[in-house]
Amino acid sequence: MKRLVVFSVLGVVLAAGLGTALLWNDKDEANDTGKKQNSLRQPDAKEVTQKVVEVSVSDDGSVNANHLYIPWTINKNGGLFFLSQREGTVIQINGDLGLVDVQNVKVSKDIYHEGEGGFLGFTIAPNFEKSKKAFAYHSYQKYGKTLNRIVSLKLNGNTWKEEAVLLEGIPGGEVNSGGRIKIGPDGMLYATTGDVGKGGNAQDLKSLAGKILRMTVSGEIPKDNPFKGSYVYSYGHRNPQGLAWDGKGNLYSSEHGEKGHDEINLIQAGKNYGWPVIQGDEEANGMVKPLVQSGDATWAPSGMAFNDGKLFVASLAGKKIFTYDVANKKLNEFYAEAGRLRDVLVDHNELFTITSNRDKRGNPTDKDDRLIHISLTERASADKK
Numbered sequence: 001m002k003r004l005v006v007f008s009v010l011g012v013v014l015a016a017g018l019g020t021a022l023l024w025n026d027k028d029e030a031n032d033t034g035k036k037q038n039s040l041r042q043p044d045a046k047e048v049t050q051k052v053v054e055v056s057v058s059d060d061g062s063v064n065a066n067h068l069y070i071p072w073t074i075n076k077n078g079g080l081f082f083l084s085q086r087e088g089t090v091i092q093i094n095g096d097l098g099l100v101d102v103q104n105v106k107v108s109k110d111i112y113h114e115g116e117g118g119f120l121g122f123t124i125a126p127n128f129e130k131s132k133k134a135f136a137y138h139s140y141q142k143y144g145k146t147l148n149r150i151v152s153l154k155l156n157g158n159t160w161k162e163e164a165v166l167l168e169g170i171p172g173g174e175v176n177s178g179g180r181i182k183i184g185p186d187g188m189l190y191a192t193t194g195d196v197g198k199g200g201n202a203q204d205l206k207s208l209a210g211k212i213l214r215m216t217v218s219g220e221i222p223k224d225n226p227f228k229g230s231y232v233y234s235y236g237h238r239n240p241q242g243l244a245w246d247g248k249g250n251l252y253s254s255e256h257g258e259k260g261h262d263e264i265n266l267i268q269a270g271k272n273y274g275w276p277v278i279q280g281d282e283e284a285n286g287m288v289k290p291l292v293q294s295g296d297a298t299w300a301p302s303g304m305a306f307n308d309g310k311l312f313v314a315s316l317a318g319k320k321i322f323t324y325d326v327a328n329k330k331l332n333e334f335y336a337e338a339g340r341l342r343d344v345l346v347d348h349n350e351l352f353t354i355t356s357n358r359d360k361r362g363n364p365t366d367k368d369d370r371l372i373h374i375s376l377t378e379r380a381s382a383d384k385k
Contacts, residue, residue: 302316
């Protein structure tokens, strides 16, 4: 039996502060066609934010939500969900009771929500219940130039307050901003950065663009990083968008190619993944080919999760969740019923994904954007019938 809870304050909170967080003082993604992302100061965006968030919870534990606005990441701690939204808020959903809380983000530099930038990666600390800490990757402007930064935040009441700056000055722009951050099984913080439309950045080890970065949770460079005195963990990336680890600690990443040739890569310390010298199945000395790539088709792969030997990969242009079986190297379509999909999380054999249909590139329904819950156990049982 379903229980429906409707929360109507979201529109009031967001409409009061469109396009900015509280302050203390591609080209389309992977050639995904559509309009360029505009700022939130538009009637259509205001209309969206004035809608209510609907959360439905069932006695069997199913949790779904409607009327989100361009969510970017899914986090879950026990029965609580934390969904970052690109304009600079976090939506907390109590999956047991269906209650919703709109949480503001208070940072020292204005979140710049333009193009593919904004409030992007967001990951809660492993000891969140005690520390109330999280880490975020967001765009900002300095002297008219778009950049990205990584900060730590602490939840105080219903506001995430910047606690420390871990890294600033990451190149940003209208396209290929990267933005995924996650804490690995080694306790280090990993971040993906795009080449911001300048392929040469990806091969330049002095640039933080077109890389996967690795740092301590306090922002220091780990002594065992592959390049001494550098945050760079791997390079030669165009626009990496997803990170996931398997049970053996192997790191995988999804990446947007150019005119197709989207990739899923096995990431190893210090390796060069080829962009812009090679892409797809092309080869060159000292450069690593992907595990699988899309050929001429465009997936625009985004968030990833690993479960039971498979990578689950959300895709934007592809409008699907794909699975990639690491052992038998088989790629399959898993889910394709909700349009553009930005992130995926698997928790105790329950899968959650979020749509990104309100980002000016999708065709939103009156329910978008959405948090969608899929039981992997039920899905497996249905597939056997």
